[in-house]
Amino acid sequence: MNTNFDEVVDRFHTNSAKWDGISNDYGKDVIALSVADMDLRAPQVLVNKMIEMAKHGIYGYTELFPPYYEAVEGWFQRRFDWKINREWIVFCPRIVQAVSLILQHFIKEGDKVLVHTPSYAPITNAVTVNRRTLVESPLELKDGRYEIDFEDTEAKMREGVKILLLCSPHNPTGRVWTKEELWRLGELCLKYHVLLVSDDIHADFIYGDHQHTIVASLSERLAQQSIICTSPGKTFNLASLEIANIIIPNDTYRARFKESLIQAGIHNPTFFAVPALEIAYTCCDDWLTSLKSYIHDNLSFTKEFCKENFPKIKSIEPEGTYLLWMDCRDWSMNEADLKRWILEEARVNVSFGSSFGKEYEGFIRINLATPRRLLHDGLIRIAQVYKRIDTIKI
Template structure:
């Protein structure tokens, strides 16, 4: 567990999380627990592979061969019980980039695209920047547990929706969708001829007792109507290396998507991303299992401390991801006041819930993928701020 205990200094490494503190929070004293990358080093096997590749010293154009594809196929089969074919794979620098290209390839300006709010903030720009319309299916909240409003879901599809961007596991609320939920959403999309764009970047990060099920794995009909977006970037903290893949079973759909990728110049991975992806999926499983134990401990610690030592913070217990969705409504502040409280009083840099949709106005999102020392300091700051408000 030493990898996950060590505090690594990320300042002056061009880290978005640490070196943009002043730009984001107007202070360098804020403890950053926001953007979804981890303060842990990647698996040693990944670092060794990158170092060995760098020794070669030549970084020309790089192919994606079976040595990269086979570990992906094996990983998805072993970790997610889904058998995919090599031909189904396409590649891009990241899931968000892939979503942008899918929206351009399969929808038209003015089309409606469904999302389930509150939801990962780039989904909005993925839709709106291409002159498509966001249609919301707000998730229902009851006692800090979120569920799908299927009546509203179907009603929105009836009104005309071209595509549905599914977040699975869901960011920011941490739901790992059950098979029955996935099947019902998929069947409705089939009924109303809606393409499913499934962002499954957090697929590997689920807690004990939970199982991530790729929605496309449910049946051949659903597979054909789904484009699945995955990456080792969240799992192994590789986001800066920009390597992701897309799984599309339907040949015509895949050809259309690949044409769009080529049009945008995204038909290969960078050399180091290619190397890291292969090493992570070949040798990173033990590291990941240790990480999940650490995240489970961290999650339980934060929830216990905030519930026992404050009366203003209530945490949605996540089933997946390393993100906590914290209800701050009892502070009786609006979204602007809540940001000020976190930045200036607590001095903890969190993601503002309002950025995930109006439903998140009185929430904050907290990243717990950090050493225990950092986590405890962040929790202490929140508790002290709650007492001194």
């Protein structure tokens, strides 16, 4: 399946959160390496299906039928060696939406919810906006690799945490949790009766010898204590089509979640969502292999560029995701400086560290799922400002 990932696609005037959003404030000359959607076209076979559906001309109410469930079941069996039962699969438009519904209907206001920081802001915000108590357990950066502080995690669970919101693989650090780490987390959740809600949206982007493990696949007991949130949205760049699969083996939890969907008025998928998922999960494995290779090459290119051009900015090696977490603290720990230099002067937008937790000023996150030329141009701009600022400091 041939795709020209080097093609630069103009995304202006498409209501793009990434491109139109920043251009409204800073102008069209800013290169966006920020929001975690891809600047790479979806597989052509999927695009062709969307064109076919659009030409139909009647965009009425939809329902879910066997081919949808078969596609989801096949994907998880084929990609993760996880056999799921059809009834476990519950449609929800977005994972963040599902997390909010779980917070609203599974625990009470004021109850404690644990996250490992740095943390993806929409998930963290879902806790506070729903008036639940956010409990943070910071990951430990050891020799350039983030690790879970299990003693801290257990101490906080012991104080009455009701839900653990796990990001697997982890956004923004790119960690792919090992089977042993997931076992330890799972055992703690079982010991302290904590519901484990795992956001696995980046699960299809794993590199090297690392392997993604779905925590619910480790044991029947863990499956009964887990809700797994998945979506083809990141993998195939379908975010705005709004389709996620919330996989809930526990009958009681599943019934409660389905009731919450009904109470929120969520039922029919959009007209384009289901055919997009079915094509993605049945016809696009080769495309995904090529995509991952391209993104990994972007990672290698970026790491080498950073070493040569701004050595004070350290890349945290990602094991998964298409995101790169970068430590700029040797350049400046002041986010106002970084915003001025990177966004205002270099004209490159990235995700700045404080959005992942106030203590992460001095970090940035870069999206690598973009054509090489855009990535190169953005890095060149940052390097030019870096050289000038570093010369002034000397």
